[in-house]
Amino acid sequence: MLVPLPLILFFALAAVFAPGLPRDLPVAVVNLDGSPLSRQVVRMVDAAADVEVVEQLTTLTEARQALVAQRAYAILMIPAEMEHDLLLGQRPEIVIFSNSQLLTAGGIVARSMRTSVATFSAGVSLRLLEAQGIGTDVAMDLLTPIPVQQSPLFNPSLDYIQFLLSSVMPTVMQIFICATAVLSFSREHHSSNGMARLLRLSGTPTRAILGKLLPYTIMGSLVMLIGDVVLFSFFGASFRGNIFVFFLNGFMFILACQALGAFLALLAKDTTNGLGMMGLLVAPSFGFAGVSFPRFGMTLFAQGWAAIIPLTPYLEVRTDQTLRGAPLEYSIPSLLWLLAQLVVFAGLLWIMTYKTMRATPAAEENGVPDLAAEPQATVNQTTDIQEGRA
Amino acid sequence: MSKLRSFFSDVLGALRRLLGDENARSTMIVGILIYSVLYPQPYVGEVLRDVPVVVIDQDNSSASRTFVREMDVTEWVDVTLSVSNMDVARDAFFRRDVYGVVVIPDGFEADILASRPSPVAAFGDGSYLLIYSNVVKAVATVAGTMGAQVNYARLTARGVDDGLARTLLSPVAVTSVSVFNPQGGYASYVVPAAFVLILQQTLMMGIGLLHAGRKLPSGRRMWATILAYLGLYLLWVMFTQMLLPFLYSIPRTGDLGTLLLLAVPFLCACIAMGFAIALAIPWREGVVFFLVVMGMPLFFLSGISWPVEMIPEYLHDLSLLVPSSSAISAFVAVDQMGATAHDIAGAIQTQVALAFGYTALAVGLARLTRKTRKQPI
Known part of the structure; x- marks a missing residue:
């Protein structure tokens, strides 16, 4: 159950994002002109890879309905008498209505349609300039006096596999790893004498923690490894960094998540409470980590919240070491940040384990009962009783 | 009951x-x-504003400075750094101090004056799509507006009359309307x-x-x-x-x-x-x-x-x-x-x-x- 579930989720997500770039997104056309030139505009819009004209409508009311029912992400409206006005030099107005409630799809089709219409306009312009007796070469230069060479660094095709899938996967893994850590620790913590038994078996808190978490560390690493192998080999995501740093980062990430989960399990009153606290902290972390909406655009509170989640530094180093191919020195601050999280969470976990172990009856057998921790033991026992299932 | x-x-x-x-x-x-x-x-910020970018202005002319100023004025980016070479820009970029690099090459103004195309280059961070689109929007908008002014001046200098110049350069008006989530x-x-x-x-x-x-x-x-x-x-x-x-x-x-x-x-x-x-x-x-x-x-x-x-x-x-x-x-x-x-x-x-x-x-x-x-x- 524990290995297949994240793998199934990963393959499902991989299937979702497999196309990499959205293609042939449906749009509708309201062509009130119907002239050959207007049909040329429609053909040019349709010819773009990311857009497909699926409907020809006659009124804007119908067009609005197509947008609302999500049959189309945008509407291209060509006014009546477009060709006529164009030839008379009266600048007819072509309108693109795009659904920006669905930000990704709406944005992609709007951009593509704007480009297509601009290309059409430039073609007309060229012909008009030539008709004025301006040579083709000069006319071409006139059209784009300040051409912009755009290049998206690191992700030349603006591929969603590199952008989304490679950060969604670790987000799902973070929830998964934290949740398994909560479960594994809660089982001992919330069964009567569980921690005492753990202490007898392992002796020290450190050995107890390692014994509990290590199997899941190995399992988590295995799942992440499989996911990354698929990502970098099958999907051909680019890997430009240092493989050692990449793995170190992944390993620290897993440990930090585990320590966080286990700490929350010991802090919680019972297992479901622990899972709940974990969910609250970790489940919304995709937004906080700043993949879609960047961190520098967030409020201070959101930036602070993001700072305590292992995903945030992990994804920064991951991006540095895969897409960006940044030299090691640039990843060091984020690596240290992740290490700091690991140390803090592991420290808290150790203290909590130590306290809980001393508070259990086994500690009394060994000698001095810890009076300070006594009330906590009673609380634990009462919750155990409440927890007991019928 | x-x-x-x-x-x-x-x-x-x-x-x-x-x-x-x-x-x-x-x-x-x-x-x-x-x-x-x-x-x-x-x-809660809703819209991404003022993405920090670095400019490499190799021309350092009044035209290039206008370009930079116009870009800084847009809501999409904020020109936070101006450096002389790519190495310094790359360093700021890897540090995540800036998320875009705009290069205005030497001869930018001279090319405009000589009626030659005078390109600029924009590098955005493709690993964050929202940031990238802000950088591109800013550069493309400024290049478009400045380019239109340049063109207009060129055509009128050739004796083409006012209104006709406008029509010749953009015979079709394109309006984009975002529906449902206007901003x-x-x-x-x-x-x-x-x-x-x-x-x-x-x-x-x-x-x-x-x-x-x-x-x-x-x-x-x-x-x-x-x-x-x-x-x-x-x-x-x-x-x-x-x-x-x-x-x-x-x-x-x-x-x-x-x-x-x-x-x-x-x-x-x-x-x-x-x-x-x-x-x-x-x-x-x-x-x-x-x-x-x-x-x-x-x-x-x-x-x-x-x-x-x-x-x-x-x-x-x-x-x-x-x-x-x-x-x-x-x-x-x-x-x-x-x-x-x-x-x-x-x-x-x-x-x-x-x-x-x-x-x-x-x-x-x-x-x-x-x-x-x-x-x-």
């Missing part, structure tokens, strides 16, 4: 049990309240959708916490329990779909009748599925674990952040088995786009079918578990 009264007291009893169970309370009440404060936090706000985009999923997950978790591995109430009590959950979550629908958008200044247009027409079958489907899960996984922690892990993948199957047309058909069909997959975009259509019942008829039908399907499954599972329980005796 007395039957009705005792039914009503059963409903209250179910609610009291929910409030009395600490885990159910913290999931179905406190959790949603905390989420409604916490979840929108990353997005393209990020909170407006994510928050209404995410809370549909949050309601579904907490409702099913709560049912798991209250009923997994326990004997189900029978007969009239069962109906009272269902009605109690439905009533509570209808309040949450109002809260998350009407009050929250108001508090976060997210524009909404939906009407209450249509919202209810969708919300009731959606919640029924969730309740039925919740009971089916509680019966299938008779282990409370297991139910919570399963639902917590599933949340994020379910969001990506809803067609909000990734177009539903791009999801393989088998996966999309399979995902329809979960209420949220079709409900999220229907809720968004009603609330944010003013859809009528007719526009979302398909989604409503799916919810009704799921409600019946999971009820049948839950009844079947309940029979099965009762039988297996009896066997050992």
Whole structure:
């Protein structure tokens, strides 16, 4: 159950994002002109890879309905008498209505349609300039006096596999790893004498923690490894960094998540409470980590919240070491940040384990009962009783 | 009459049990309240402004300085650094001090004056698409405006008259209108959708916490329990779909009748599925674990952040088995786009079918578990 579930989720997500770039997104056309030139505009819009004209409508009311029912992400409206006005030099107005409630799809089709219409306009312009007796070469230069060479660094095709899938996967893994850590620790913590038994078996808190978490560390690493192998080999995501740093980062990430989960399990009153606290902290972390909406655009509170989640530094180093191919020195601050999280969470976990172990009856057998921790033991026992299932 | 009264007291009893169970309370009440404060936090800025960029101005002419100034003025980017060579720019870039590099090459002004194309180069961070699009928008807009001025001057210098020059250069006017979310706000985009999923997950978790591995109430009590959950979550629908958008200044247009027409079958489907899960996984922690892990993948199957047309058909069909997959975009259509019942008829039908399907499954599972329980005796 524990290995297949994240793998199934990963393959499902991989299937979702497999196309990499959205293609042939449906749009509708309201062509009130119907002239050959207007049909040329429609053909040019349709010819773009990311857009497909699926409907020809006659009124804007119908067009609005197509947008609302999500049959189309945008509407291209060509006014009546477009060709006529164009030839008379009266600048007819072509309108693109795009659904920006669905930000990704709406944005992609709007951009593509704007480009297509601009290309059409430039073609007309060229012909008009030539008709004025301006040579083709000069006319071409006139059209784009300040051409912009755009290049998206690191992700030349603006591929969603590199952008989304490679950060969604670790987000799902973070929830998964934290949740398994909560479960594994809660089982001992919330069964009567569980921690005492753990202490007898392992002796020290450190050995107890390692014994509990290590199997899941190995399992988590295995799942992440499989996911990354698929990502970098099958999907051909680019890997430009240092493989050692990449793995170190992944390993620290897993440990930090585990320590966080286990700490929350010991802090919680019972297992479901622990899972709940974990969910609250970790489940919304995709937004906080700043993949879609960047961190520098967030409020201070959101930036602070993001700072305590292992995903945030992990994804920064991951991006540095895969897409960006940044030299090691640039990843060091984020690596240290992740290490700091690991140390803090592991420290808290150790203290909590130590306290809980001393508070259990086994500690009394060994000698001095810890009076300070006594009330906590009673609380634990009462919750155990409440927890007991019928 | 007395039957009705005792039914009503059963409903209250179910609610009291929910409030009395600490885990159910913290999931179905406190959790949603905390989420409604916490979840929108990353997005409350709505629109990304002032992406820091670095400029390498190799020309250092009045034209190039105008270009830089105009770019700085746009809301999309902020020119925070001006350096002389690419090495320094790259360093700032890798440090995440800046997210874009704009290069204005030597001879920029001279080329403009000589009527030659004078290109500029823009490098944005392709690993963050929203940031990249801001950088591109800023550079393209400034290049376009400046270019149009240059062109206009060139044509009029050739003796072409004023109005004709304008027509020659852009014979077609292109207007872009963003509908439903006019400012393209990020909170407006994510928050209404995410809370549909949050309601579904907490409702099913709560049912798991209250009923997994326990004997189900029978007969009239069962109906009272269902009605109690439905009533509570209808309040949450109002809260998350009407009050929250108001508090976060997210524009909404939906009407209450249509919202209810969708919300009731959606919640029924969730309740039925919740009971089916509680019966299938008779282990409370297991139910919570399963639902917590599933949340994020379910969001990506809803067609909000990734177009539903791009999801393989088998996966999309399979995902329809979960209420949220079709409900999220229907809720968004009603609330944010003013859809009528007719526009979302398909989604409503799916919810009704799921409600019946999971009820049948839950009844079947309940029979099965009762039988297996009896066997050992």
